[in-house]
Amino acid sequence: MPATVQRQRLIDTITRMVSIPSRTGECGLLLDDMAAMLTAEGFKVDRPVGGHPAAPAVAVRYDSGQPGPTIQFNGHVDTVHLPFVPPAVTATQITGSGSIDMKGGTAAAIEALRVIRDSGVLKKGSVLFTAHDLHEAPWGFGQQLNQMIRDGLVGDAVLIPEYLNQCIPTVSRGSATWKIFIRRTGAPVHEVMRPLDEPSVINAGAELVARFRQLGDAIAGRTDPLAGSETVFIGQIHSGEIFNQYPQVCWMEGTRRWLPGRSPDEVEKEFRQLVAQVERKTKTQIEVQFQVIRDAFKLDTTHPFVETFQQALVEAGGQRLPLGAKPFVDDCNSFWSLAGIPGITHGPTGGGAHTVEEWLSIDDAVRVANVYVLTAAKFCNG
Ligand SMILES: [Zn+2]
Numbered sequence: 001m002p003a004t005v006q007r008q009r010l011i012d013t014i015t016r017m018v019s020i021p022s023r024t025g026e027c028g029l030l031l032d033d034m035a036a037m038l039t040a041e042g043f044k045v046d047r048p049v050g051g052h053p054a055a056p057a058v059a060v061r062y063d064s065g066q067p068g069p070t071i072q073f074n075g076h077v078d079t080v081h082l083p084f085v086p087p088a089v090t091a092t093q094i095t096g097s098g099s100i101d102m103k104g105g106t107a108a109a110i111e112a113l114r115v116i117r118d119s120g121v122l123k124k125g126s127v128l129f130t131a132h133d134l135h136e137a138p139w140g141f142g143q144q145l146n147q148m149i150r151d152g153l154v155g156d157a158v159l160i161p162e163y164l165n166q167c168i169p170t171v172s173r174g175s176a177t178w179k180i181f182i183r184r185t186g187a188p189v190h191e192v193m194r195p196l197d198e199p200s201v202i203n204a205g206a207e208l209v210a211r212f213r214q215l216g217d218a219i220a221g222r223t224d225p226l227a228g229s230e231t232v233f234i235g236q237i238h239s240g241e242i243f244n245q246y247p248q249v250c251w252m253e254g255t256r257r258w259l260p261g262r263s264p265d266e267v268e269k270e271f272r273q274l275v276a277q278v279e280r281k282t283k284t285q286i287e288v289q290f291q292v293i294r295d296a297f298k299l300d301t302t303h304p305f306v307e308t309f310q311q312a313l314v315e316a317g318g319q320r321l322p323l324g325a326k327p328f329v330d331d332c333n334s335f336w337s338l339a340g341i342p343g344i345t346h347g348p349t350g351g352g353a354h355t356v357e358e359w360l361s362i363d364d365a366v367r368v369a370n371v372y373v374l375t376a377a378k379f380c381n382g
Contacts, residue, residue: 003118005369010111011089011362017077017103018087018096024078024139028055031077034131048153050132050144057132057144059153062117068125071376072155074331075106076135080354095359100350104360105161105368106131108348112372121373125380128155137293142334149338157305157379158335159372161347167324168306169345171227174264174296175329179253180275181287194246202239204282205250209234211274222259226325230258260296294329295337303342305379312374316367
């Protein structure tokens with residue numbers, strides 16, 4: 001009997017991974033345990049550091065022995081910084097920290113790797129499995145994976161088991177967070193005592209808000225039918241202590257989102273230039289923190305990988321999916337922007353990501369493991 005996805009083995013893998021706390025930046029224990037588990041199962045495991053020695057990543061290459069393309073399965077195993085919730089299993093679901101985002105999906109990719117090896121389904125090419133830390137912002141910005149990609153740890157196409165499975169995402173906006181501090185040099189004083197040549201940080205803040213609105217109007221014309229428009233967004237603004245004190249600082253923060261075709265550097269430069277103009281005009285000192293979360297993403301829908309994946313969905317008992325937009329940024333964005341590799345985000349059904357009430361459908365994790373096996377075989381065998 002050919003090797004197939006084993007439901008209980010998958011459940012055990014997910015609960016083993018969820019039981020080890022692994023907040024972003026702190027995945028050392030979990031990745032060590034994953035490496036030990038895969039080594040014990042006979043896989044050859046590498047530990048690329050990717051600039052994060054506290055938690056070296058896990059990389060496993062399974063080679064068919066015949067030349068051919070490489071398909072990559074890539075998962076992040078870090079979780080957002082919320083109180084730890086241990087795993088619990090019911091007849092249909094697994095709950096606990098990271099169960100949906102995204103240890104469950106990563107475990108499904110591991111299960112697929114086992115089945116691919118044990119069934120001998122791969123006649124050509126190879127599978128590259130990678131798991132890493134430093135995904136979840138604002139504790140990580142994908143820098144470990146980015147380094148791994150720059151070091152060449154990539155396949156010819158990549159599957160990312162994030163919790164999205166109602167469409168094949170073909171586009172997503174890049175995103176950055178920003179924070180701005182507008183300062184003047186003098187001390188806080190009663191407003192009647194203020195030197196009249198001293199700039200007002202609140203006026204400068206108002207000027208900046210007005211300029212951001214102009215920028216927003218200008219970039220709204222850059223739009224994609226699925227992903228929407230480019231935006232600059234202000235989430236909060238603060239200044240002052242009481243009604244008659246001349247404040248020293250005005251600060252604000254928000255986001256900037258852009259479409260494929262513009263580089264994060266270009267977007268940051270445009271943003272900083274605008275702020276520098278306001279700084280000169282208002283005679284204040286303005287500090288800009290601009291943190292790129294991920295670049296934008298695009299999937300070439302004519303790439304054979306897309307049709308291969310659609311056929312795998314059907315063969316695994318499901319249906320072809322419509323093309324759509326990806327509401328968030330994920331690691332596919334890095335694979336596309338840094339290496340031009342086609343990537344499909346597709347993971348198990350579940351919910352509660354970024355809350356303490358995460359849950360994952362076991363049946364759907366089994367389905368995803370099957371889809372990954374079938375996609376690998378079709379893509380690599382040709
Ligand atoms: Zn995730």
